[in-house]
Amino acid sequence: MEVNNAIQKAKENDQIAFNFLLHTFWNDVFGFLMKRTRNENDAEDITIETFSKAFEKIETFDEKFKFKTWLITIAKNTHSDSLRKQKISLSNLTTEEDEKRVYRIKDEAPSPEDKLITEQNLAELLKNIKKLKPHYQQVINLRYFLELSYIEISKEINAPVNNVKIKLLRAKKLLAEIILTKQ
Numbered sequence: 001m002e003v004n005n006a007i008q009k010a011k012e013n014d015q016i017a018f019n020f021l022l023h024t025f026w027n028d029v030f031g032f033l034m035k036r037t038r039n040e041n042d043a044e045d046i047t048i049e050t051f052s053k054a055f056e057k058i059e060t061f062d063e064k065f066k067f068k069t070w071l072i073t074i075a076k077n078t079h080s081d082s083l084r085k086q087k088i089s090l091s092n093l094t095t096e097e098d099e100k101r102v103y104r105i106k107d108e109a110p111s112p113e114d115k116l117i118t119e120q121n122l123a124e125l126l127k128n129i130k131k132l133k134p135h136y137q138q139v140i141n142l143r144y145f146l147e148l149s150y151i152e153i154s155k156e157i158n159a160p161v162n163n164v165k166i167k168l169l170r171a172k173k174l175l176a177e178i179i180l181t182k183q
Contacts, residue, residue, distance in 0.1 A: 001016075001020050003024065004063065005017075006020045006021050006024075007061060007063070007067060010055065011061075018055055022051055025067070025071050026051075028068055028071070029047050029051070029071050029072065029075050030043055030044065030047045032072055032075055032076075033047055033050075033079060036076075036079055046078050046079050049078050050071060050078050051071075053074055053078065054070070054071055054074050128175060128179055128182075132171060132174055132178075135157075136167065136170065136174060136175075137171075138157065139153060139167045139168050140168070140172075142157075143168055150164050150165060
């Protein structure tokens with residue numbers, strides 16, 4: 001069966017012609033909608049709706065145009081309608097109180113000034129850590145920057161866990177003294 005013949009028969013309500021047109025143009029319409037929706041389920045739903053609308057109004061099809069172009073236009077409009085409906089339903093779900101609540105939510109993200117202060121403090125802290133003896137620098141680095149456990153540190157520096165705890169305690173005390181003498 002050829003497309004123009006199928007269109008004529010479909011206008012006469014021939015089910016075989018409808019099946020032929022559906023089978024012939026399904027991939028074109030579905031592919032078009034996949035590009036637009038990027039969602040297989042949505043593309044399939046809108047494709048079905050497109051063919052339903054097209055077959056319902058087949059008698060309005062003008063043979064001067066290509067059938068595929070007509071279907072793609074219906075698909076585009078159906079997709080636009082579905083987006084509009086989604087937008088409307090979303091706006092209906094939010095109340096005025098919801099919108100006011102959004103503006104009262106506190107932004108907990110650090111401001112650029114906070115980030116700068118943190119970076120400056122970190123740079124100052126690193127300078128102070130460098131004033132410690134190398135073995136104290138090492139345990140502070142492993143514990144607080146690499147976030148290793150006491151057991152992992154003990155394996156790394158080949159020392160008993162209790163020694164690691166004492167070294168860290170001593171390193172923190174010395175670091176605190178360095179910081180306090182600068183103030």
